[in-house]
Amino acid sequence: METETIQCLLKPKEYGSDQEVKWCPGCGDYAVLNAVKKTLSELNIPKEKATFISGIGCSSRFPYYMDCYGFHTIHGRAAGVATGTKIANPDLSVWMVSGDGDSLAIGGNHFIHAVRRNVDINLLLFNNEIYGLTKGQYSPTSEKGKVTKSSPHGTVEEPFNPGELALGSNSRFFARVPDTDVKMMVEVFKQAEQHKGFSVVEILQNCVIFNDKIHATLTAKETKADNQLFLKHGEPMLFGAENTKGIRLNGLELEVVTIGENGITEADILVHDAENENKTLQYMLTQMKLLEFPVAMGVIRNVKATTYDEALHNQRKHEMENSKFNSLDDLFLSGNTFKVK
Amino acid sequence: MKTELQKVVIKFAGDSGDGMQLAGTLFTDTTASIGNQIATFPDYPSEIRAPQGTVAGVSGFQVHFGTSGVHSIGDAPDVLIAMNPAALNANLVNLKPECTVIIDSDSFSKKSLEKAGFEGDPLEDGTLAEYKIIEAPITSLTKTSIADLGLDNKSMVRCKNMFALGMIFWLFNEPLEQTIEFFNQKFGKKPLIAQANITVLKTGHNFAETIEAFKTSFIVPPAKKVAGVYRNITGNEATAWGLMAAAKKANRDLFLGTYPITPATDILHELTKHKWSGVKIFQAEDEIAGVCSAIGASFAGDLAITTTSGPGMALKTEAIGLAIMAELPLVIVNVQRGGPSTGLPTKTEQSDLSQALFGRNGDSPAVVISASTPATCFDWAFEACRIAIEHMTPVILLTESYIANGAEPWKVKLLDELEEICPNTCNNVEEWAPYKRNAETLARKWVTPGTPGYEHRIGGLEKEDVTGNVSYMPLNHEKMIQIRDEKVARVANSIPLQRVKGKNANKLLVVGWGGQFGVIFGAVNELQQERNNIAFTHFNYINPLPKNTGEIFEGFERIVVCELNNGQFANYLQAQFPQFKFERYNKMQGLPFKIKELKEQFNEILEAGDA
Numbered sequence: 007m008e009t010e011t012i013q014c015l016l017k018p019k020e021y022g023s024d025q026e027v028k029w030c031p032g033c034g035d036y037a038v039l040n041a042v043k044k045t046l047s048e049l050n051i052p053k054e055k056a057t058f059i060s061g062i063g064c065s066s067r068f069p070y071y072m073d074c075y076g077f078h079t080i081h082g083r084a085a086g087v088a089t090g091t092k093i094a095n096p097d098l099s100v101w102m103v104s105g106d107g108d109s110l111a112i113g114g115n116h117f118i119h120a121v122r123r124n125v126d127i128n129l130l131l132f133n134n135e136i137y138g139l140t141k142g143q144y145s146p147t148s149e150k151g152k153v154t155k156s157s158p159h160g161t162v163e164e165p166f167n168p169g170e171l172a173l174g175s176n177s178r179f180f181a182r183v184p185d186t187d188v189k190m191m192v193e194v195f196k197q198a199e200q201h202k203g204f205s206v207v208e209i210l211q212n213c214v215i216f217n218d219k220i221h222a223t224l225t226a227k228e229t230k231a232d233n234q235l236f237l238k239h240g241e242p243m244l245f246g247a248e249n250t251k252g253i254r255l256n257g258l259e260l261e262v263v264t265i266g267e268n269g270i271t272e273a274d275i276l277v278h279d280a281e282n283e284n285k286t287l288q289y290m291l292t293q294m295k296l297l298e299f300p301v302a303m304g305v306i307r308n309v310k311a312t313t314y315d316e317a318l319h320n321q322r323k324h325e326m327e328n329s330k331f332n333s334l335d336d337l338f339l340s341g342n343t344f345k346v347k
Numbered sequence: 348m349k350t351e352l353q354k355v356v357i358k359f360a361g362d363s364g365d366g367m368q369l370a371g372t373l374f375t376d377t378t379a380s381i382g383n384q385i386a387t388f389p390d391y392p393s394e395i396r397a398p399q400g401t402v403a404g405v406s407g408f409q410v411h412f413g414t415s416g417v418h419s420i421g422d423a424p425d426v427l428i429a430m431n432p433a434a435l436n437a438n439l440v441n442l443k444p445e446c447t448v449i450i451d452s453d454s455f456s457k458k459s460l461e462k463a464g465f466e467g468d469p470l471e472d473g474t475l476a477e478y479k480i481i482e483a484p485i486t487s488l489t490k491t492s493i494a495d496l497g498l499d500n501k502s503m504v505r506c507k508n509m510f511a512l513g514m515i516f517w518l519f520n521e522p523l524e525q526t527i528e529f530f531n532q533k534f535g536k537k538p539l540i541a542q543a544n545i546t547v548l549k550t551g552h553n554f555a556e557t558i559e560a561f562k563t564s565f566i567v568p569p570a571k572k573v574a575g576v577y578r579n580i581t582g583n584e585a586t587a588w589g590l591m592a593a594a595k596k597a598n599r600d601l602f603l604g605t606y607p608i609t610p611a612t613d614i615l616h617e618l619t620k621h622k623w624s625g626v627k628i629f630q631a632e633d634e635i636a637g638v639c640s641a642i643g644a645s646f647a648g649d650l651a652i653t654t655t656s657g658p659g660m661a662l663k664t665e666a667i668g669l670a671i672m673a674e675l676p677l678v679i680v681n682v683q684r685g686g687p688s689t690g691l692p693t694k695t696e697q698s699d700l701s702q703a704l705f706g707r708n709g710d711s712p713a714v715v716i717s718a719s720t721p722a723t724c725f726d727w728a729f730e731a732c733r734i735a736i737e738h739m740t741p742v743i744l745l746t747e748s749y750i751a752n753g754a755e756p757w758k759v760k761l762l763d764e765l766e767e768i769c770p771n772t773c774n775n776v777e778e779w780a781p782y783k784r785n786a787e788t789l790a791r792k793w794v795t796p797g798t799p800g801y802e803h804r805i806g807g808l809e810k811e812d813v814t815g816n817v818s819y820m821p822l823n824h825e826k827m828i829q830i831r832d833e834k835v836a837r838v839a840n841s842i843p844l845q846r847v848k849g850k851n852a853n854k855l856l857v858v859g860w861g862g863q864f865g866v867i868f869g870a871v872n873e874l875q876q877e878r879n880n881i882a883f884t885h886f887n888y889i890n891p892l893p894k895n896t897g898e899i900f901e902g903f904e905r906i907v908v909c910e911l912n913n914g915q916f917a918n919y920l921q922a923q924f925p926q927f928k929f930e931r932y933n934k935m936q937g938l939p940f941k942i943k944e945l946k947e948q949f950n951e952i953l954e955a956g957d958a
Binding site for chain 2: 023025052053054055057059062069070072073074075076077078079080083085086087088089090091092093094095097098115116119318321322325326328329331333334335337338339341342343344345346347
């Protein structure tokens with residue numbers, strides 16, 4: 007098999023702007039920023055084509071740090087702005103940058119509709135399960151009972167699982183990555199960009215100030231092999247330090263098994279099919295929770311479908327080619343007109 | 348015998364399902380092509396099908412046509428067609444003596460009279476003594492005339508609006524051909540339906556000719572008009588077409604991001620038909636996503652529009668603030684209705700003026716303009732786009748239900764007759780900075796994603812002057828507020844001076860704005876025939892006001908501002924010109940002004956001084 011060497015025209019750092027990055031020291035956002043620059047570099051996306059549109063929140067400062075086109079909009083509404091931008095100019099590579107509050111609380115309505123419509127946009131959904139910019143209130147992804155400044159007695163509400171919400175809205179691309187793994191992020195971001203449609207990438211991001219180590223069980227060096235299942239299309243769902251643990255389907259339930267125990271062989275392990283239209287299994291994968299299961303990482307669903315922008319422009323093109331009018335003058339003079347001499 | 352009339356008001360009224368809007372529209376089309384002046388207004392309930400036979404379910408269509416002096420839909424009908432007792436009852440309050448009332452006598456059963464809220468029988472108890480009543484068995488004659496076509500009862504009854512229309516065509520000596528042609532085209536695939544409607548139309552016509560109730564028919568000679576091609580157009584259609592024309596003249600694609608809301612939705616309906624012209628339509632999940640998508644499209648270089656009405660406008664305010672901060676072109680069309688809250692969705696009002704001017708957080712000036720009449724919505728939509736693009740600012744265009752749904756003849760404007768709109772682009776990267784400005788207008792450059800070498804970031808955080816970088820510096824913030832204010836103020840340099848009708852008067856200046864132009868003009872015009880001490884000035888540019896506005900007020904003893912709200916424009920003028928006293932004539936009934944009430948008010952003011 008021949009391997010193509012990637013010829014990068016711009017180095018990752020050349021995608022950075024001259025603005026001082028103002029996230030807290032140790033914030034997970036830095037790694038995401040680097041991974042995005044690396045992604046654009048490896049995909050050779052021209053700076054002027056990449057357009058970053060964000061809402062409000064810590065992560066939404068992202069566009070200022072990229073030397074691309076950027077628009078830092080208002081709370082929860084980046085999906086609307088990004089949709090308009092993509093419709094106006096489908097040649098752009100449009101990236102929406104948002105957080106768990108921005109996309110799932112105030113912008114929840116826009117989130118489900120953007121997913122449903124399948125506009126060709128990549129959403130980087132920074133999920134740190136807390137409101138950082140307002141200094142530590144619970145978010146719609148905070149676990150039930152979470153004690154925060156706005157919930158001193160613990161929350162009494164159930165959180166959203168972004169994967170469930172996305173797939174429930176018929177997402178065609180859903181992936182999950184930890185902010186600690188730049189390599190995995192680059193690999194997944196590239197697939198998100200290459201997927202035509204609304205690609206949701208949930209980034210399990212660490213807020214070092216208000217919710218430190220919230221994903222630590224998952225991302226710590228000692229435990230990550232056992233607690234993360236990095237899914238790859240067409241490969242068996244194996245994980246663990248020795249790669250001997252796997253996921254098996256038992257009746258209608260998933261279960262963790264170990265190869266070599268109780269007669270389990272690799273043949274018993276599920277093979278990941280991200281491209282399966284039927285999302286039942288993918289949906290179950292998004293629901294796997296610590297400590298019974300590892301958390302599913304990588305591209306969980308990646309299904310081809312017509313994008314909204316493509317369909318809109320096809321319809322428009324069809325109308326332009328088949329209209330009885332050649333110009334507005336034709337329209338203005340059509341139908342019931344009368345002449346005054 | 349044919350009597351000549353200068354102008355006539357007809358109202359078609361019936362149940363929501365009786366086809367009154369169609370009858371009215373068809374009459375209007377024929378009358379317009381004869382060359383009369385025309386103003387029309389549909390008046391329908393906000394419920395799609397309110398209970399049949401009740402006053403709540405009455406749908407009406409008023410048409411005012413004439414040789415001259417048609418400036419509004421007319422205060423009250425000269426001819427009322429009432430297809431049932433409810434339609435009669437709903438309009439009784441607004442009937443003037445001598446009005447001809449045509450009723451469908453088949454519909455006046457005891458039960459339906461009760462349903463319509465009549466205690467007795469108005470045909471017999473003297474309720475209608477002042478009017479000229481024509482009783483016609485419309486339903487039964489409709490059915491008899493097409494009995495042999497084999498249609499079901501419902502389909503037959505549905506044709507009865509054409510019986511009434513046929514009578515009206517006879518009464519005003521207008522030809523049936525255009526209506527016949529309409530049915531042949533519309534029901535080409537259902538020739539039976541076409542035939543039924545045409546037959547009933549002719550039956551109604553013959554009936555009117557035969558009965559002796561009509562002592563005379565009338566002729567309304569064509570109006571004297573500027574030569575050209577005309578067509579009848581509603582305000583919402585004209586708005587849509589003006590937006591499309593502006594996109595062509597700016598050489599940009601037109602983008603509409605919107606959410607359906609009464610009474611603005613017809614602009615969406617119209618624009619979405621014209622994708623062939625390059626229009627991009629995005630029906631969003633809500634009002635906020637509608638305006639946000641428009642902002643995103645504007646960022647990417649399209650001429651971006653969002654359309655709405657008061658409650659939707661409220662939802663869009665934060666995003667409009669973003670467009671003000673980002674200094675992007677954006678046109679927000681607010682077709683006003685009665686408020687606050689859900690208010691009166693299908694009724695007219697001018698009560699979103701303060702909202703347009705002030706309804707945002709921070710010091711956030713936007714250009715506000717308004718349209719006067721249905722046809723001129725074309726020009727004002729075009730002008731909104733010109734200002735937005737050339738001055739890099741959001742522009743709020745206020746129209747109102749009354750002119751949005753109303754119609755009048757529009758002298759067609761071809762693209763060559765319209766001025767070019769020049770986007771403020773940048774071709775020299777050396778001279779470029781995101782917030783560097785045109786020295787005259789203070790507009791920044793419009794450079795869109797995809798343009799190499801100009802990569803930049805904008806957003807809702809305060810911008811540093813020139814560079815556009817985020818800045819929290821105290822003096823910079825103050826400076827930027829002043830620049831944004833001055834930028835909008837300088838739009839006054841590119842708009843015409845305010846004009847006055849009746850310059851030599853010095854007693855009373857009547858001030859109007861927006862869609863009540865026709866009525867106020869009509870009232871002042873009539874008074875000016877008798878008096879020389881009344882003048883009229885009508886504002887379309889609200890923010891900024893034309894530069895000579897203050898000078899105009901100087902010449903008058905008294906100034907009265909007429910508007911369909913509780914004094915919003917008067918308050919605005921009072922704040923800007925404290926040296927003058929602005930009196931108010933406000934109406935808040937969900938209805939347009941009437942010439943009669945305005946004249947009474949103006950006369951009272953004029954006579955107070957004479958005493």
